[in-house]
Every structure is written in structure tokens, then in C-alpha cells.
Amino acid sequence: MKTKSKLIKPYTKKSFITYALLIAVFTIVQLILNFGKMSFMMQSLLVPLCVYSILAVSLNLTVGILGELSLGQAGFMCIGAYSGALFSSLMKEAIPEAMVRFPIAILLGGLCAALFGVLIGIPVLRLRGDYLAIVTLAFGEIIKNICASLYLGKDAEGFHLSIKSAADMNMAPDGKMIINGALGLNGTPKDSNFTVAFIILLITVIIAYNFVYSRTGRAVMSIRDNRIAAESVGLNITKYKLITFGLTAFLAGVAGVIYSHNFSTLQASKFDYNMSILILVFVVLGGIGSIRGSVIAAVVLTLIPELLRETIGNYRMLFYAVILIAMMLVTSNSKLKGRITAYTNKLKGLIKKEKKGEIK
Amino acid sequence: MALLEVKGLSINFGGLHAVDDFSIKIEKGELYGLIGPNGAGKTTFFNLITGVYKPTSGTILLDGKDITGKNTIQINKAGIARTFQNIRLFKELSVLDNVKAGLHNRYKYSTAEGIFRLPRFFKTEKAMDEEALRLLKVFDLDDEASVKASNLPYGKQRKLEIARALATKPKLLLLDEPAAGMNPHETAELMETIRFVRDNFDMTILLIEHDMSLVSVVCEKLSVLNFGQLLCEGETSTVLSNPEVITAYLGE
Numbered sequence: 333m334k335t336k337s338k339l340i341k342p343y344t345k346k347s348f349i350t351y352a353l354l355i356a357v358f359t360i361v362q363l364i365l366n367f368g369k370m371s372f373m374m375q376s377l378l379v380p381l382c383v384y385s386i387l388a389v390s391l392n393l394t395v396g397i398l399g400e401l402s403l404g405q406a407g408f409m410c411i412g413a414y415s416g417a418l419f420s421s422l423m424k425e426a427i428p429e430a431m432v433r434f435p436i437a438i439l440l441g442g443l444c445a446a447l448f449g450v451l452i453g454i455p456v457l458r459l460r461g462d463y464l465a466i467v468t469l470a471f472g473e474i475i476k477n478i479c480a481s482l483y484l485g486k487d488a489e490g491f492h493l494s495i496k497s498a499a500d501m502n503m504a505p506d507g508k509m510i511i512n513g514a515l516g517l518n519g520t521p522k523d524s525n526f527t528v529a530f531i532i533l534l535i536t537v538i539i540a541y542n543f544v545y546s547r548t549g550r551a552v553m554s555i556r557d558n559r560i561a562a563e564s565v566g567l568n569i570t571k572y573k574l575i576t577f578g579l580t581a582f583l584a585g586v587a588g589v590i591y592s593h594n595f596s597t598l599q600a601s602k603f604d605y606n607m608s609i610l611i612l613v614f615v616v617l618g619g620i621g622s623i624r625g626s627v628i629a630a631v632v633l634t635l636i637p638e639l640l641r642e643t644i645g646n647y648r649m650l651f652y653a654v655i656l657i658a659m660m661l662v663t664s665n666s667k668l669k670g671r672i673t674a675y676t677n678k679l680k681g682l683i684k685k686e687k688k689g690e691i692k
Numbered sequence: 693m694a695l696l697e698v699k700g701l702s703i704n705f706g707g708l709h710a711v712d713d714f715s716i717k718i719e720k721g722e723l724y725g726l727i728g729p730n731g732a733g734k735t736t737f738f739n740l741i742t743g744v745y746k747p748t749s750g751t752i753l754l755d756g757k758d759i760t761g762k763n764t765i766q767i768n769k770a771g772i773a774r775t776f777q778n779i780r781l782f783k784e785l786s787v788l789d790n791v792k793a794g795l796h797n798r799y800k801y802s803t804a805e806g807i808f809r810l811p812r813f814f815k816t817e818k819a820m821d822e823e824a825l826r827l828l829k830v831f832d833l834d835d836e837a838s839v840k841a842s843n844l845p846y847g848k849q850r851k852l853e854i855a856r857a858l859a860t861k862p863k864l865l866l867l868d869e870p871a872a873g874m875n876p877h878e879t880a881e882l883m884e885t886i887r888f889v890r891d892n893f894d895m896t897i898l899l900i901e902h903d904m905s906l907v908s909v910v911c912e913k914l915s916v917l918n919f920g921q922l923l924c925e926g927e928t929s930t931v932l933s934n935p936e937v938i939t940a941y942l943g944e
Binding site: 542546547548549551553554556557560561562564565567568575 | 764
């Protein structure tokens with residue numbers, strides 16, 4: 333069974349390197365935090381970094397593994413954020429313990445997003461390529477706009493809901509506003525912190541790797557590589573497309589819950605198409621299909637504009653664009669790529685030679 | 693009872709009768725050839741019995757069960773597997789994973805069991821690995837198990853496609869021009885493989901082929917299609933010496 337161990341190895345090796353890298357980075361960040369050497373701005377970025385990484389990894393399942401272009405990521409994040417935050421603000425008194433309340437909120441937000449993911453996926457996944465991208469973009473915008481016009485209040489009589497205006501709810505004057513239209517949701521407990529966000533990121537990465545290297549992941553990749561052949565060996569195309577789409581939505585929803593519990597106010601306008609495009613940029617530049625790449629791209633590309641803000645201020649978006657273009661060239665231009673690999677191989681060869689020399 | 697019994701099968705594309713009132717009867721364990729000039733409707737016939745197209749009229753019975761109008765997935769589950777004229781592998785997957793994708797419906801565990809790495813995941817994956825390697829060994833591909841499918845040489849890609857089809861444990865195997873693009877040496881090897889599969893897997897095989905050297909050696913029975921219609925059928929040697937068949941192939 334020599335061959336077998338050779339076959340299983342690359343997967344586990346790949347994933348364990350990623351887990352180790354993540355834990356190493358986490359430990360270093362925690363150490364810096366403990367010594368109080370981190371600027372306030374960097375500290376405020378820690379949770380969003382985890383959130384963006386989760387979003388990028390989850391979108392990579394649809395874009396890289398299933399091979400379909402989806403631009404609805406912000407919409408699913410919005411559903412997760414709203415349902416999670418709503419649960420937490422309603423249950424603040426009933427479940428005062430954040431350690432109990434927050435996991436339930438995360439799960440609930442994820443499940444709501446997954447439900448919508450599957451419901452939207454049923455009609456939408458019949459489309460392919462550009463058309464799927466357009467329709468998912470539209471669904472994302474619809475979700476955002478519905479959330480932005482949502483009014484929910486509670487008084488002695490119970491809940492009042494409207495999608496027109498606050499006055500339309502017919503709530504008693506002493507009632508409490510929970511969701512206030514475009515102003516969003518106030519009073520979400522600040523349950524997110526770096527440790528929780530990191531643990532969820534780690535779980536997301538584990539789920540993503542385990543999903544890809546399983547029976548389901550293999551079926552999904554078979555469908556991506558050749559739909560007709562996949563059908564001919566009896567793979568149910570619709571089922572596996574929906575599972576992937578649902579899992580992507582679930583993880584996006586989870587990211588949304590963490591995001592919403594990081595700020596006391598939540599506004600739907602944050603979840604516009606810019607967010608979806610941003611996540612797609614992470615996935616594409618990190619390498620389509622590469623889970624580790626998604627995390628690295630999400631972290632690097634979120635940090636760059638923030639670091640540039642400190643040094644060159646208003647010109648930062650200009651430089652950010654230049655960096656994006658440079659990254660695009662390096663990752664997709666075969667000539668440049670070949671040259672870079674040639675150099676790295678040379679370097680590796682030099683190192684090996686030195687080592688051999690030592691042995692002699 | 694015949695394994696595959698097709699009666700009066702027809703399909704029209706607009707005014708074109710691609711397959712016209714075609715019937716065929718294949719007994720269990722037979723090595724059956726389907727030949728005919730280009731555009732005669734051979735691949736269309738394969739697409740009809742695998743559910744890619746729905747027939748305009750006619751019935752298809754597999755092992756006595758009516759499978760007319762069923763979709764590709766249902767037909768694969770009923771027991772028909774195929775290869776393609778232009779190779780269709782899962783290019784980015786390894787050779788082993790290609791076969792394991794074929795094993796998909798025979799070895800099962802849920803998505804959740806896979807994500808949470810429950811015991812059934814390890815047990816089933818191990819069994820799948822063993823079964824897949826066993827199949828690959830038959831085709832002499834076990835050394836290349838971890839190679840990406842698109843990096844295999846052409847002849848081996850053809851073999852891998854057969855291995856993947858066999859992984860679904862079909863009753864009937866359809867081969868669409870298995871020797872296309874092969875050199876004489878590879879073709880000779882392929883003939884061995886086809887015979888081996890029939891004998892060791894208890895398989896019934898229906899193949900489309902243009903290479904007459906392969907057809908005359910491997911196939912026991914032949915049907916000849918011309919302009920969507922059955923020209924003649926019977927024992928290979930009788931059919932190949934039929935003057936009508938020679939005319940259809942070589943012209944007058």
C-alpha cells in the first residue's frame with residue numbers, strides 16, 4: 333500500500349501547513365497584543381480581517397471548486413448579519429451569557445443565509461457563466477435593499493413590522509425600535525473579538541478543506557471539469573451545485589454574524605456590490621481554487637490600503653490600484669510567472685548545493 | 693432475454709431523420725460492434741440510449757426494464773456506462789479521483805460525514821481507494837494514480853475513461869470509437885483490454901468503431917447503420933463480406 337500513502341499525503345499536508353500558518357500568525361498577533369505594541373487602528377482591523385478571510389474562503393468554494401461565478405456574497409453576508417444581530421439584540425436579556433448567546437447567533441445567521449442560498453440557488457443555478465454572475469449580483473442587491481427598508485418594533489402588544497416607514501408600523505409611542513430602516517439595527521451586543529473570529533476562521537478553513545477532499549468535493553470538481561461526463565457516471569448535477577452554493581452562503585452568513593457583532597450599529601448599505609466584488613478580487617488574486625491563497629489575499633489586500641492611509645493618505649487608492657494590477661500581472665501572466673518560478677528554482681538549487689557541500 | 697433490446701428507435705432533428713426506425717438486440721456477454729459511414733447516426737444512437745436525447749419514437753429495454761425517456765443519471769444507475777468519442781475526463785482531478793468519481797454512487801457517506809471526518813469517511817474512502825486501484829491495475833494505470841488526468845498520454849486517457857465507466861459497475865458498456873487517434877501498437881493493446889474486460893468483468897460491450905482491423909478481430913456481431921437506418925446485421929464475417937456494406941463504405 334505504498335502508493336496509497338503517497339496519494340493521501342498531498343491533501344493532508346496542504347491543509348495542515350495552512351492550519352499551522354494560521355495558528356502561528358494568531359500566536360504572534362496575540363503576543364504583540366499582550367505586549368501592547370499594536371496600534372489602535374491595527375487592533376480594530378483584526379476582526380474584519382478574519383471576516384474577509386472567511387468570506388473569501390467560502391466564495392472560493394463556489395468560484396474555484398464549483399467553477400461558477402457568483403457575485404451575491406454580500407447579500408448572504410447581509411442575511412447572516414441581520415438575523416444574527418436581531419437574535420442577539422432580542423435575547424440580550426433572556427440569555428445574558430455571551431458565550432452561550434453568540435454561538436447560537438452564529439449558527440442561526442449561517443442557517444438563515446444557507447436557506448436563502450438554496451432557495452435562490454434553485455432557479456439561479458440553471459444559468460451559467462456571466463448570466464449567473466448578473467443574477468446573483470441582482471439578488472444580492474435585492475436582499476440589501478429589502479434589509480435597508482425594514483422596520484421592526486416591539487411594544488406591549490408585540491412585534492410590528494413594516495417595509496414602508498416607521499409610522500406605518502402602528503406601534504405604541506412607548507414601543508422600542510429594533511430595526512430602523514436605512515439606519516439599521518442598533519444595540520447589538522459587541523460579542524465579537526479577535527479570538528472568536530479567529531476560531532471561526534480556522535473552523536471555516538477546516539470545513540473548506542474537508543469539503544474539497546471528500547466524496548462531495550470530488551463530485552463537485554468532476555461537474556466543474558466536465559458536466560456531460562459527470563452526468564454519464566451518474567452524478568446529480570443540481571444536488572451538488574446546491575450543496576456547494578448552500579455551504580458558501582452558510583459560511584458567508586457566519587461571517588456576517590461576526591461582522592455585525594463587531595459594531596454596535598448595523599446598516600444594510602455596507603453590503604453592496606462593492607463588497608461582493610472585493611471578496612471576488614481576494615479569491616481571484618489569491619488563486620482560484622486555493623484556500624490558503626484566499627486567506628493570504630484577503631489579509632494582504634485589506635491591510636495594504638490601511639497601511640497606505642498612514643503614509644500617503646489620500647493617494648492610497650491610487651497605489652492600491654497599482655498593486656492590484658501588479659498582482660494580476662504576476663499571478664496570470666505566464667511569461668512573468670515562468671520567470672519567477674525559474675528564479676525560485678535557481679535559488680532552491682543554490683540552497684541544495686550549499687547543503688550538499690556541507691555534507692561533503 | 694436480451695440485455696439490450698431496442699425497437700423502432702427514431703429521432704428527428706427538424707426534417708432530418710438522424711436515427712430512423714432502428715432496432716438492435718444484444719445478448720448478455722456479447723461483444724457487439726456498431727459500424728457505418730460518417731454521419732450515419734452511430735453517436736446519436738449512443739446519445740439516445742444514454743438519455744442525452746429523448747427519442748421521437750421507439751422503446752429501449754435494458755434487462756427487460758423500460759428505460760425510454762429516462763435521464764442520463766437514471767440510465768447510468770440502471771446499468772449503462774459509456775465513453776466518449778472526444779475524451780471527456782475530469783482534467784484537473786488525479787487519475788485515482790477520476791475513477792473514484794465513477795465509484796460515487798456505489799460507496800456512500802454524507803457531506804456532513806465528510807466535513808466532520810467521521811469514521812465512515814475514513815472507512816469508505818479506504819474502500820474506494822482499494823477498489824479504484826484494483827480497477828487501475830487492470831488498465832496498467834496504478835503507477836500513475838496520483839498524476840493529473842490531463843497529463844496522461846492519449847492512449848492512457850482512453851483507458852482511464854473505460855476504467856471510470858467500469859467503476860459505475862454497469863451491465864452494458866458503450867465505447868464510442870475507442871481506437872480513434874491510436875497508433876497500431878496502442879490499438880492492439882486496446883483489443884486485449886476490451887477482451888479482458890468482457891471476460892473478467894462479465895461485461896456486455898457495444899462499440900462504435902471505424903478501425904476495421906479492430907472490429908473484425910474483436911466484435912462477434914455487427915450492425916451497420918447507414919443514413920440512420922439499419923443496413924444489415926449478423927455475424928461479423930458475414931456482415932463484412934456483404935456487398936451492400938462494402939458499397940456503403942467504399943462507394944460504388
